[in-house]
Amino acid sequence: MAVARSENDSSFKLFNCYKVENLTETILETDRISNFKDRYVLGDQLGWGQFGIIRECSDKLTGEVLACKSISKNRLVTDEDVRSIKLEIEIMTRLSGHPNVVDLKDVYEEEDYVQQVMEFIN
Numbered sequence: 877m878a879v880a881r882s883e884n885d886s887s888f889k890l891f892n893c894y895k896v897e898n899l900t901e902t903i904l905e906t907d908r909i910s911n912f913k914d915r916y917v918l919g920d921q922l923g924w925g926q927f928g929i930i931r932e933c934s935d936k937l938t939g940e941v942l943a944c945k946s947i948s949k950n951r952l953v954t955d956e957d958v959r960s961i962k963l964e965i966e967i968m969t970r971l972s973g974h975p976n977v978v979d980l981k982d983v984y985e986e987e988d989y990v991q992q993v994m995e996f997i998n
């Protein structure tokens with residue numbers, strides 16, 4: 877996944893970032909419409925984070941086993957919470973491809989969750 881910063885815009889555009897159709901208020905900046913469930917299936921729970929649950933996730937297209945952090949938007953109470961999620965996504969995006977860093981594959985913003993699809997670490 878790659879990021880770009882446009883000249884007149886200080887925000888980062890995430891190329892593999894999607895949102896569901898008809899989402900009025902969004903956290904992430906993307907115009908790309910796609911449904912997480914059309915591409916991925918969630919499986920067993922792997923752990924818990926501050927803002928949500930991490931589960932196994934398989935790619936319907938490739939069969940690849942991945943991990944998905946489902947960030948509950950309800951838990952993002954303060955502006956700082958929202959900023960920290962965006963920053964985490966931005967940092968993971970920038971560092972994707974590094975051998976010691978988990979690859980971030982796709983990010984989907986839904987009505988209630990931000991689905992962060994990443995490499996599965998055994």
Ligand SMILES: Nc1ncnc2c1ncn2[C@@H]1O[C@H](COP(=O)(O)OP(=O)(O)OP(=O)(O)O)[C@@H](O)[C@H]1O
Nearest residue numbers: 922923924925926927930943978994995996997998
């Ligand atoms: N890519 C992954 N592959 C396999 N398991 C994972 C992956 N990411 C997270 N996990 C599991 O989920 C647990 C919680 O993940 P993680 O610490 O990344 O969440 P977090 O949201 O960053 O937590 P916090 O913000 O509360 O520190 C991990 O300890 C691990 O067991």
